[in-house]
Amino acid sequence: MTAAYDEVYKCVHCGFCLPTCPTYLATGVEGMSPRGRLYLIRAVLEGRARPTKDLLEYLDACVYCLRCETACPSGVKYGAVYEQFFKEHRKELQSITYSRYLPLFNALNTGPGLALARVGGSLVKELGALVAGRDVRMYVGKEFKAKGERVGRVALFVAPDCVAWRYKGKMVEAAIRVLTWNGYDVVVPRFRCCGAPYRHSGQFEKSEELAKYNKAVVGQLGRIDYVVVANSGGCQAELMRYFDNVVDVFQLLAKNGVRERLGPVKLRLALQHSCHLMNVAKAHTHIVALLSKVPELKVVPLPSADVCCGGGALYPMRHRDIANKILEVKRREVFEIKPDGILVESPACLQQLSKLGVPVYTPIEILDLSYKNANNLKYLDLEIG
Ligand code: SF4
Ligand code: SF4
Known part of the structure; x- marks a missing residue:
């Protein structure tokens, strides 16, 4: 045994x-x-x-x-x-529900599949917010220079051919701006999927192949202080299996203190934690602590903020009834709080909670907004190294 x-x-x-x-x-x-x-x-x-x-x-x-x-x-x-x-028991377990979705999921994690997902009616409906943003490819393969006193050099994890990342351009740009403002040179290499969805669906060889590929990518970058993930607990937890220097952007900022100036963000947001960001990466407390410094921002945790929203690992497709029951609890809590929006810490939570019809934000977007609202000179400029 x-x-x-x-x-x-x-x-x-x-x-x-x-x-x-x-x-x-x-x-x-x-x-x-x-x-x-x-x-x-x-x-x-x-x-x-x-x-x-x-x-x-x-x-x-x-x-x-x-x-x-x-x-x-x-x-x-x-x-x-x-x-x-x-x-x-992978074969038996896969045949229960994954068999129906694996071909679709695997196709989605390719360039052509992702392009099709944007136009495929029912597919877009099911994947909703995951395929509804700005393309990240304009940032990939570039290095952005630190502003002010340089603190270090980091690799930002972005996987352009992964459904979780391809359309997260807004989040990625926010992360680049925040990190360069805080003194980091930011390299955005061409990573591939972290491997988590493949491992969770029993495709262990595939997840190992992706880990090997991503390690080789970092090996070619020269000196890197950290691999940084911008609010994706699932990816971070998986990357932590094969890199020993992976941090969420808020964990990194907590190390040196966040640079001034933060401007007001007049929003009252209901908070839902990301499971892996909280249970594995332990980055959630840094997010709450840092956002508490943003003037006029009010963050109210959902009563069940530390219980999963049911959005991970294709779950809403594989187990729609249970996922919907879990979501109903969140809906009732959001209705009680009546926030301006919901703060989520992972793409899977973003996809799931977007179904509630309330604006959904990520912590990095809120921090970026705060810097923008402070009218910091040159904050919006990005210098490519
Ligand atoms: S918390 Fe759950 S898993 Fe842990 S010992 Fe109790 S019943 Fe078992
Ligand atoms: S769904 Fe339940 S059993 Fe499964 S990991 Fe979460 S808390 Fe544990």
């Missing part, structure tokens, strides 16, 4: 993880909880149950948010158990 499965036996069935699990909260079913899923895996390992389609459906319905890990007093590494089990 592999070391990952030792984790199963650490579970003492206390149930502390239950109120943190979006699929349990949405269904009330024990098999849809971390404790229930661990129990099912254990039953299969001990030969008391067979991995039938019915059993595997409970496991397949996990969003893989990993919030349960942070709540567990026994320190059960749920993700490691699930990943090992998924590796061993």
